[in-house]
Amino acid sequence: MAEEQETAEQVEEETFKPSSPTSKLNFKDVWTYDDAPQSTDHAKIDDQYGHFIDGTFQEPVKGRYLPSINPATEEELSSIAEGTQQDVDKAVKSARKAYTKIWSKIDASERGKYVFRLARLIQERAREFAIIESLDGGKPIRESRDVDIPLAAAHFFYYAGWADKLDYAFPGKKAHSLGVAGQIIPWNFPLLMLAWKVAPALATGNTVVLKPAETTSLTALKFAELCRDAGLPEGVVNIVTGTGQTGSLIVNHEDVDKIAFTGSTEVGKIIMKSLAGTDKKYTLELGGKGPNIIFEDAPVDQAVEGIINAIFFNQGHVCCAGSRLLVQEGIADRIIQKLRDRMETLIVGDPLDKNTDIGAINSEQQYNKINEYLELGVNEGAEMYQSSCTLPEQGYFCRPTLFTNVSQSSRIVREEIFGPVLTIQTFRTAEEGIEKANNTAYGLAGGVWTDKGSKIFKVGSKIRNGVVWANTYNHFDPTSPFGGYKESGKGREGGLQGLYPYVKLEN
Amino acid sequence: MSNRIEVLKTYKTYIGGNFPRTESGRYYKVYDGNGNILANACQCSRKDVRDAVVAARSTVEGWSNRTAYNRGQILYRIAEMLETRKAQFIEELETIGYKSKGAKAEVNDSIDRLIYYAGWADKYQQVFGTINPVASSHFNFSMPEPTGVVNVWAPEEQPLLGLISVITPVIVGGNTCVVLASEQYPLCAVSFAEVLNSSDVPGGVVNILTGFREELLEHMTTHMDVNAFFYTDPDIDQDQRKQIDENGALNLKHIVRKPVENWQDKETQSPYFITEFQETKTTWHPVGY
Numbered sequence: 001m002a003e004e005q006e007t008a009e010q011v012e013e014e015t016f017k018p019s020s021p022t023s024k025l026n027f028k029d030v031w032t033y034d035d036a037p038q039s040t041d042h043a044k045i046d047d048q049y050g051h052f053i054d055g056t057f058q059e060p061v062k063g064r065y066l067p068s069i070n071p072a073t074e075e076e077l078s079s080i081a082e083g084t085q086q087d088v089d090k091a092v093k094s095a096r097k098a099y100t101k102i103w104s105k106i107d108a109s110e111r112g113k114y115v116f117r118l119a120r121l122i123q124e125r126a127r128e129f130a131i132i133e134s135l136d137g138g139k140p141i142r143e144s145r146d147v148d149i150p151l152a153a154a155h156f157f158y159y160a161g162w163a164d165k166l167d168y169a170f171p172g173k174k175a176h177s178l179g180v181a182g183q184i185i186p187w188n189f190p191l192l193m194l195a196w197k198v199a200p201a202l203a204t205g206n207t208v209v210l211k212p213a214e215t216t217s218l219t220a221l222k223f224a225e226l227c228r229d230a231g232l233p234e235g236v237v238n239i240v241t242g243t244g245q246t247g248s249l250i251v252n253h254e255d256v257d258k259i260a261f262t263g264s265t266e267v268g269k270i271i272m273k274s275l276a277g278t279d280k281k282y283t284l285e286l287g288g289k290g291p292n293i294i295f296e297d298a299p300v301d302q303a304v305e306g307i308i309n310a311i312f313f314n315q316g317h318v319c320c321a322g323s324r325l326l327v328q329e330g331i332a333d334r335i336i337q338k339l340r341d342r343m344e345t346l347i348v349g350d351p352l353d354k355n356t357d358i359g360a361i362n363s364e365q366q367y368n369k370i371n372e373y374l375e376l377g378v379n380e381g382a383e384m385y386q387s388s389c390t391l392p393e394q395g396y397f398c399r400p401t402l403f404t405n406v407s408q409s410s411r412i413v414r415e416e417i418f419g420p421v422l423t424i425q426t427f428r429t430a431e432e433g434i435e436k437a438n439n440t441a442y443g444l445a446g447g448v449w450t451d452k453g454s455k456i457f458k459v460g461s462k463i464r465n466g467v468v469w470a471n472t473y474n475h476f477d478p479t480s481p482f483g484g485y486k487e488s489g490k491g492r493e494g495g496l497q498g499l500y501p502y503v504k505l506e507n
Numbered sequence: 508m509s510n511r512i513e514v515l516k517t518y519k520t521y522i523g524g525n526f527p528r529t530e531s532g533r534y535y536k537v538y539d540g541n542g543n544i545l546a547n548a549c550q551c552s553r554k555d556v557r558d559a560v561v562a563a564r565s566t567v568e569g570w571s572n573r574t575a576y577n578r579g580q581i582l583y584r585i586a587e588m589l590e591t592r593k594a595q596f597i598e599e600l601e602t603i604g605y606k607s608k609g610a611k612a613e614v615n616d617s618i619d620r621l622i623y624y625a626g627w628a629d630k631y632q633q634v635f636g637t638i639n640p641v642a643s644s645h646f647n648f649s650m651p652e653p654t655g656v657v658n659v660w661a662p663e664e665q666p667l668l669g670l671i672s673v674i675t676p677v678i679v680g681g682n683t684c685v686v687l688a689s690e691q692y693p694l695c696a697v698s699f700a701e702v703l704n705s706s707d708v709p710g711g712v713v714n715i716l717t718g719f720r721e722e723l724l725e726h727m728t729t730h731m732d733v734n735a736f737f738y739t740d741p742d743i744d745q746d747q748r749k750q751i752d753e754n755g756a757l758n759l760k761h762i763v764r765k766p767v768e769n770w771q772d773k774e775t776q777s778p779y780f781i782t783e784f785q786e787t788k789t790t791w792h793p794v795g796y
Contacts, residue, residue: 268759
């Protein structure tokens with residue numbers, strides 16, 4: 001008897017195991033996490049940064065600076081120069097001079113070697129870059145360390161090798177560089193977006209004037225140091241910091257041959273309009289409202305992980321986030337229950353803590369925007385569910401949120417929120433799922449979850465999106481082209497296709 | 508004995524595989540090379556553009572879902588139909604001032620251009636698609652896919668060869684289109700619609716309107732259910748060009764401008780004309796047991 005009792009007790013203990021299929025995932029009652037903060041000692045951030053023009057850091061002509069805030073603490077990290085017309089003029093002039101005098105003349109293979117050097121230098125200083133990226137942007141160190149920085153380096157590696165192989169990229173044509181590329185990047189993946197733009201531009205023989213986002217300029221300024229360390233000829237890469245105003249000065253500058261922009265559809269339209277009637281080439285990587293379609297035959301637990309990754313990766317600050325979940329009716333309740341359980345286990349907090357799943361919202365402005373959408377969703381009659389996690393007292397943090405009882409016409413379904421907010425709709429037939437998925441002005445990326453391979457290809461070919469992830473989500477690779485259909489943009493970045501926007505083709 | 512009265516042709520539009528008159532009930536006069544009236548052409552209106560876009564949109568799915576092989580066959584079939592009607596088109600071109608040699612050359616080149624693109628139907632995906640060696644356990648590939656509905660201004664000069672040169676790269680890639688024919692010489696565009704109609708091109712794949720560029724510019728470039736706008740006039744007015752680009756920004760249309768002086772130039776046929784109207788779709792699939 002005594003023996004039996006012992007066994008019974010053990011069984012009772014086992015019911016707390018998080019892997020039990022019948023119980024909710026409940027880690028908290030089993031163990032707690034100690035803090036695991038990443039030390040910031042290694043990262044050096046100056047109090048103030050000028051623009052990087054002609055190979056040196058230069059004070060802004062008008063002498064104006066903007067604060068750069070750590071969104072997790074609301075403290076000022078540094079201050080960055082605000083670019084005015086004079087600064088942009090200087091940068092473009094420097095880029096033009098470097099293009100005509102040096103960069104367009106050196107051997108393609110030598111050009112490639114400079115780009116290889118940049119890749120290596122990023123790898124060598126990976127830790128410093130990861131810390132600064134998390135401090136400056138609020139993203140979890142796990143993501144900046146394991147995704148942003150390695151991928152940025154990989155992009156430089158990939159495009160470096162193209163420099164002397166362009167004759168193989170465009171059948172029947174010869175590729176020539178364009179000249180000066182003006183590049184404007186967003187705040188969600190600061191160094192990665194820089195790499196997406198700078199690497200192909202340099203490899204194809206163009207020089208660059210880049211403007212990072214005003215809330216996340218620090219890794220770009222660190223990258224300027226790398227350009228110097230790599231011995232890159234002066235003026236090949238110029239970095240001008242500032243707000244959207246500074247960006248528009250680059251877009252409208254007469255001596256810029258190409259504009260590459262990543263950001264909102266709204267701003268993309270303004271840029272396209274201001275380029276009207278000019279010969280400037282342009283690529284636009286704009287917003288999205290990614291459909292994530294879950295079929296009844298999908299591997300449910302994998303799908304739940306995929307949905308979580310699709311919407312909560314990088315606090316949902318992802319243009320291709322799977323923000324519209326479309327679940328086939330038969331498994332909707334089960335998926336929603338499992339999603340809620342999984343959301344309860346997400347740790348929201350200090351971006352520099354290695355356990356953190358969801359970091360800080362990038363800026364106060366974005367934080368307010370997300371909250372407006374939460375309020376809007378409730379007012380539209382949607383049912384809101386938020387995880388019960390504790391939030392830090394300081395900083396801009398948002399609970400993982402899902403909305404059910406939404407309709408195709410709900411604004412939270414139609415508009416890009418750019419935060420950890422998921423809407424859930426159901427569908428019965430594949431046709432209905434596809435119809436709902438495509439019923440949007442956007443067309444950037446989407447997911448399909450099913451065990452049936454033939455269904456993946458059929459549904460994948462019918463979704464009007466530039467990227468389709470089958471049984472996975474939010475994967476990126478330098479060899480894999482990325483970009484949108486419809487109002488999600490023009491042109492592709494990454495892969496062989498990503499070279500096209502930086503060349504003119506001649507016979 | 509009385510002379511036989513010639514039966515004159517009423518030139519209509521071509522929308523959704525039918526030949527309706529313009530809903531506007533308006534016309535404009537078309538002249539031959541000597542300034543004599545040839546016929547009345549439809550002066551299409553905004554409503555005609557909208558009807559044509561509806562037809563083009565409803566046909567995109569069916570057309571793009573056809574096999575590449577089938578699309579190639581259909582393009583080849585258009586060439587066959589045109590070949591048997593050569594005499595008619597040569598005569599039409601002569602009436603607007605072409606010398607007989609030039610007319611013959613333009614018709615021959617038009618047929619050859621159709622054949623050229625017919626051959627690309629099942630090849631451009633192979634040349635421009637990629638398998639991407641990603642650094643993770645995924646099968647990753649990128650394929651060109653049609654962008655959807657394309658509005659086109661056919662070239663003002665070379666009204667047959669120009670027309671065919673802008674239509675074919677668009678439709679061979681699975682898009683459908685709404686084409687505004689040459690304003691000055693619209694008649695062989697309407698005759699070409701008859702060729703299309705007697706080949707196996709599904710109604711709605713190519714829709715042909717006649718009318719005034721100036722009047723239809725706004726309607727053809729602002730329509731929110733159109734994915735691209737294509738024009739090739741080399742000497743377009745800068746204000747018009749700017750307006751086309753600006754209107755495109757409303758829904759981020761692909762504005763494709765390829766200034767071409769002479770469509771007989773072999774460089775004016777290219778698979779890069781096809782890819783201008785394609786999107787690249789990248790698909791990720793996990794690899795594992």
